[in-house]
Amino acid sequence: MIHPSIADRLSTEPPDPGAAARPPALLVERVSKSFVIGRGKPPVAAVTDVSLRLERGEIHGVLGANGSGKSTLIRLIAGLLTLDAGRIQVFGHDVVRDELAVKRLINRVSVDAAFFKKLSPMENLTFAARLYGLDVGTARKTVYAILERLHVGSDRVDRPIEQMSRGMQQKVAIARALLTSPALLLLDEPTTGLDPRSKLDVQEFVEEVRKTHDTSIVLMTHDLAEAERLCDAVTIIDGGRVVDADTPAGLVSSATDRLGRPATLWDVFMTSTGRSLDDDVAEEGEEAIP
């Protein structure tokens, strides 16, 4: 149930009327998606009536427990799932009507680093470079630069990815996404399961990307410290629905007012959803997809 006082904050209208002429990086309007999980069973709603707006150059966090609909939402934005209702625009391009234009603008890092494991990072990234129409020679130099920044030694780039640690693989996945210079970067729990050093490397790099590139970022996470550190705005979803949305400071301030004591983002999440971030809600979310 959405708290009445936050209803206004869930609007997808631009904060500045003058910005209306310039489409936002991402506009998600009243999007719904459900899945049929078996004959004779009612469809399971994974995402219901979700809206959010990401301005250019911002990092927008989407917080939710496992199975809350975060990954379904990111797949809808990436065009990997069809919409049941609503619309999604990326820099003014509709994800359904302008599919190829949207694909050229986005890239994604998922929780699992998806690679051909027998191939090396360079072979995998060469494949990515060609798919996105990049000059392979230039791309190779970029790959070395990004991986060096992420503390992946150049001696690792020609060995099979299956010989790398999960943290290293995730860094290669980030390098692959940034190689294509996406205008909109979708990060689906990019630091989940990483050791503290790798997590810090990735978080610092995300901050650096925002400062040095013209990249807008959607960050799906259940790491509250990460959201507080990186995000300009946060949307909390639970059971596939938006239950709160504001800047991290705004959310904490509202929770402080509601609770009558100094609150944290953890308090915000608990009061908004009534559950812990570690709870699994698979029966309501995408984990239930057959």
Next chain:
Amino acid sequence: MITIRGELRASYAFAERNFFLTRRTWPWEVAFLIYSVAGALSITLIGIDQGSKRLVLSLMVGAIFWNYLSVVFGWIAETIAVERWEGTLEYTMMAPIRRSSRLIGQVAYAMVYGLIHTAVIFIVLVLFFPELDLSSSNPGTAAVFMALGSFSFVGIGILAAILPLLYVERGAQMTFVIQSGLLLVSGVYYPINILPGWMQVLSHLSPATYVLDGVRAGLTNGVGVADLGHDIWPLVILGTLLIPFALWAFGRAEHYAKRTGKLKRTG
């Protein structure tokens, strides 16, 4: 604006990636080649046992060209299955390329790989059976039928690639049903007129029937392409219909997978 050059570059990406995979798994490739050579030799030796040079040549042609068509079919049919296995399917589907570019790259690599694989088997068989007289054969006819048959098999391969898209756990295995069905009805190792009547109807719908008929006529009797119109036109029709139909069907299957969330899960 999508340029032809950009799409060709994307197609090349798939061919190059498959080459990388082949290079990385070369021990498996060698093992598969030995397996294929042994299979072709075993089948051809049946002809030697029967004491018929004509049967030897017929079985050899069947073994060699079935190998080529199987390899081409297999690579294309596994387009989705391999990506699902590796977990890269969603990433590939997100790339800003046309479906046809993706499939063209896979097809091009499959055909080159199949030709090299088949050439090795052919050379081994010729060396193993020096008594075979190929002086009156017409290799041009064999080449034309292989090329024409490839179009149809590309279409069937794309249709087979749909199965792993629709059936997450067992889709890859289901493609074997198509392959074995073609083997059964296409007269690979025996004439189709020994089949039951209803199976012969299916034989006439299989492009492999016409490919093998044409190749055998060319290599065994030295018949030219001009005299094999009855085998050419069905291949032209099948190739012309199957590829666009397969691309359309693949598009529909992709949409279904996106609607039901089947791109996500790994098998």
